[in-house]
Amino acid sequence: PVQKMIQSLLSGIIFTCDPVTGEKNKIVVDVIYGLGDLIVQGEVTPDHYLIDKSDFAIIRKIPSVQKVQLAKVNDRTIKTEVPRSKQNKPKITDKEAVKLAKMAQKLHQHYFFPQDIEFCLDKKRKIFIVQTRPVTTLKESKENSWEIKQMEKVENEIEEKKEILSGQPASPGIGWGPVVLINSKKEIRKVKTGDILVTSMTTPDFVPAMKKVSAIVTDKGGLTSHAAIVSRELGVPCIVGTINATKILKNDFVITVDGTHGKIYKGGLKTKTKIIDPIFSSETEKVSGNIKIATKLYVNLADHSLADSTAGKNVDGVGLLRAEFMMAEIGEHPKKVIKEKRQKEYIDKLAERMGIFCRAFGNRPVVYRASDFKTNEYQSLKDGDLYEPQESNPMLGFRGAYRYIVDEKVFSLELEAIKKVRNKMGLKNLWLMIPFVRTPGELLQVKKIVTSEGLIRSNSFKLWMMVEIPSNVILLEEFLKVGIDGVSIGSNDLTMLIMGTDRDNNEVASVFDERNPAVLWALEKTIKIC
Known part of the structure; x- marks a missing residue:
């Protein structure tokens, strides 16, 4: 049989395994407007779906803006502008993404091997499979010879x-x-x-x-x-x-x-x-099987594209999920969003990114460290210079817990996003950590804000604090009396403040040393008290 040429409204690629991590329990669906050449060439970023094979639940959905497409105009195939009304919209529905995944899984079962599939949808949104072939990039051996x-x-x-x-x-x-x-x-x-x-x-x-x-x-x-x-x-x-x-x-x-x-x-x-x-890149891969140790091993994460591959390793959870990377991806200063009354949009975007990590790690905890942008970093966001003061030393300035007390509305955006992930998405493994807390009084005030937003400490919701200021170590017992479930040692800032050394200044980089006896004393004291 000869298949007719399809006038593609949408085109895309499906992998019946994760082509990056090699995980065979995932299906990847990428889709763009127009003919598929631009996705193959990498000229256009597709909408990306990661789908669980066991129940076809969408684990991750990353939409993208598409401004150009390859389409037939009269008798020629040329690049044309995607209508502005469609550029920011998802190209397929969740239902269509799941339908594509189910079709792909049938092809996988038929050929007994992970498949690399090309598809398109016509103007009536009918799905056509135009090619399927084995995925050729899977590595059976992890030896990087x-x-x-x-x-x-x-x-x-x-x-x-x-x-x-x-x-x-x-x-x-x-x-x-x-x-x-x-x-x-x-x-x-x-x-x-x-x-x-x-x-x-x-x-x-x-x-x-x-x-x-x-x-x-x-x-x-x-x-x-x-x-x-x-x-x-x-x-x-x-x-x-x-x-x-x-x-x-x-x-x-x-x-x-x-x-x-x-x-x-x-x-x-x-x-x-x-x-x-x-x-450096594969040393941990040389160990086969899951080694059980007495100490729980948590990872630091920021980039959502690494969530699934990292979750597949022998780790017990995320000990520090960086808020700053997600907020930088959104790209706008939170105060600008509040001024324009677009809080819901911001909360949805932040929650979507948090959810990617929480889904990937299942029942394992994901500890979200609330934003710790310094003023100079906030200024780099869109219109950030309109809302931030000029500081001679942002490292020691308007940051951390004190910001939440002064700018409670901004902190509330993060708390609302946490509530959406936990209550509406049903991902109860998301916890909260407060950074750069100068005094027990500050911690108490922040804790009151968190509680007033309906986030109460429980078996499924833990509240942690960063130990990264000398006062955190010296007064640690007083901080604990306020009521927290754990601490995370921020050795970078703690070393900087104990040693009196700007960690971003290469002139004194040789002085910065986490192994200094004063720093080791602070680490030992923190561990023994906790």
């Missing part, structure tokens, strides 16, 4: 190159490509896939650009700076604290970044643009 050989080959190639700059190695791996200099958040649209992002220092609103690049280089910062922490989580090679990279490196100048050793070389490589050092 190929990656090791690639790394060795690249390191040999680097030996012949000229070193032009160095800094602190912040995230391991090697990446190469053309330099793109970014001076502010307004310029991040210039960043393209495969570029080397060079900037003075990153802020949370840089994250979408950081996901695209082959490597990141900054003038400022240490191993606990935003650029370093995020790069490690995203698996992007990174060097921080070069001092003058933005002055030495020029736009479109091709360089190679060795994030493992903190060195930058002139020119590119003959291999792919990014290699994550297998010594």
